[in-house]
Amino acid sequence: DAGVIQSPRHEVTEMGQEVTLRCKPISGHDYLFWYRQTMMRGLELLIYFNNNVPIDDSGMPEDRFSAKMPNASFSTLKIQPSEPRDSAVYFCASSLGMGPQHFGDGTRLSIL
Amino acid sequence: AQSVTQLGSHVSVSEGALVLLRCNYSSSVPPYLFWYVQYPNQGLQLLLKYTTGATLVKGINGFEAEFKKSETSFHLTKPSAHMSDAAEYFCAVSAMNRDDKIIFGKGTRLHILP
Numbered sequence: 001d002a003g004v005i006q007s008p009r010h011e012v013t014e015m016g017q018e019v020t021l022r023c024k025p026i027s028g029h030d031y032l033f034w035y036r037q038t039m040m041r042g043l044e045l046l047i048y049f050n051n052n053v054p055i056d057d058s059g060m061p062e063d064r065f066s067a068k069m070p071n072a073s074f075s076t077l078k079i080q081p082s083e084p085r086d087s088a089v090y091f092c093a094s095s096l097g098m099g100p101q102h103f104g105d106g107t108r109l110s111i112l
Numbered sequence: 113a114q115s116v117t118q119l120g121s122h123v124s125v126s127e128g129a130l131v132l133l134r135c136n137y138s139s140s141v142p143p144y145l146f147w148y149v150q151y152p153n154q155g156l157q158l159l160l161k162y163t164t165g166a167t168l169v170k171g172i173n174g175f176e177a178e179f180k181k182s183e184t185s186f187h188l189t190k191p192s193a194h195m196s197d198a199a200e201y202f203c204a205v206s207a208m209n210r211d212d213k214i215i216f217g218k219g220t221r222l223h224i225l226p
Contacts, residue, residue: 004155033213042218042219043156043216043218043219045213048213056213091155091156093155093156098144098206098207098213098214100146100158100161101158101214102158103155103156105153105154105155106153106154106155
């Protein structure tokens with residue numbers, strides 16, 4: 001079975017632009033997580049969904065960040081407008097129940 | 113609520129030597145415990161997990177961890193380090209039988225010296 005698929009793998013854009021990160025979870029998994037990883041702050045949980053419903057978005061930094069899960073096989077994380085401090089690696093992960101999470105390979109985002 | 117503390121953000125061992133990465137947890141209910149590994153430019157991969165039963169858990173690549181309730185610890189070990197073990201390792205905890213998110217530690221970067 002395919003793992004968690006994230007796109008794009010790399011994104012470089014100028015500050016002020018809208019950025020959309022995409023994730024396809026493993027089929028059958030009912031939880032989906034968005035994380036951000038930086039050298040300074042480590043791995044941070046931004047938001048997670050259960051059965052396409054957002055459960056906890058307390059980790060979302062500010063209103064510039066939004067996430068959606070329109071169906072069980074797709075989720076997006078959007079940053080609008082983007083700022084240089086948003087530069088990080090963003091990971092999507094999925095799980096069956098609260099079992100082990102399966103991570104995608106991440107999107108390396110650079111905001112110039 | 114759960115929390116995880118990983119002792120040492122960087123650990124260096126010689127090739128062939130014992131690997132010991134320390135993890136202590138805090139949980140108000142029986143925990144599920146996990147170790148994940150992250151290689152450069154990749155996402156996290158599950159190494160091993162403890163749910164119930166045997167307290168010594170064996171994982172992939174020769175790693176194992178022992179759940180010690182009295183010490184609230186879940187240290188990761190490998191008898192003989194290999195160069196390919198160089199990576200970042202994350203300990204994580206969640207609450208057994210509850211719908212709580214997994215809490216990750218800050219990670220330990222393992223360096224293997226030739």
